Amino acid sequence: MATDPLSLTFAALADPTRRAILARLAEGEATVNELAEPFAMSLQAVSKHLKVLERAGLVIRGRAAQWRPCTLESAPLEEVSDWLGRYRQQWEGRFTRLDEELLRIQNGTEGEQSHE
Amino acid sequence: MATDPLSLTFAALADPTRRAILARLAEGEATVNELAEPFAMSLQAVSKHLKVLERAGLVIRGRAAQWRPCTLESAPLEEVSDWLGRYRQQWEGRFTRLDEELLRIQNGTEGEQSHE
């Protein structure tokens, strides 16, 4: 697997279990047991998922007695958002073009495609 | 691997080669050979990457003679953006809290942590 930060983040997000964990953490700090509770898989499996999220910088783990409380760290999500930003113009542009096309069809001038 | 749309999209984006392909496609349609040219890997490997992108709905392939021109489809990126949106409040909130903390430090009242 690629090891650059963005790839690590995307890979971490490419799993429904891990996204569910993040959703739970968005509501506040939680222990591994609490996080594992909703899932039909072993605690160890969840622990591995957390390690993936940690490596991507999406969760930070504290230490309180025998617990390792997890908290959400959203910095990598901002990176993703920045990356997406480069394409936003793209899809907004596409929408505009589609919109124009729909207007053209409504106006009954659809035969005149001047698609560069 | 998970097969839900969001997971497919994130997985597709979790590779620098595929992100570079998307960046190239953002500038316009391209053939497989054109897309493969910058990379130090076989054409077949790039073809596989395109298949992954296609499965995620990020590229659409046409047919023109012996060429299969690829175009960027940004709808899945919007899905990602929507998903991210649920966390935006989170990290903006975090920033605010960090900001407050910095202000508190600047004011010399840093000992009084009332962290719920």
Next chain:
DNA sequence: CCGTTGTTCAACCTCTAAGTTGATTAGATA
């Protein structure tokens, strides 16, 4: 000190991702 709880480590299995090379198909052209 002993047992319980929370969590991780280690070994293992299975499946798939990502690359390779070689053969094959589809269409253009001599």
Next chain:
DNA sequence: TATCTAATCAACTTAGAGGTTGAACAACGG
């Protein structure tokens, strides 16, 4: 028809993801 180009298909290798179970460690409570 023969051949060149564009791209895919097929078979294979290697490495890692994602799950399991069982053992180990660390901290608390009796």
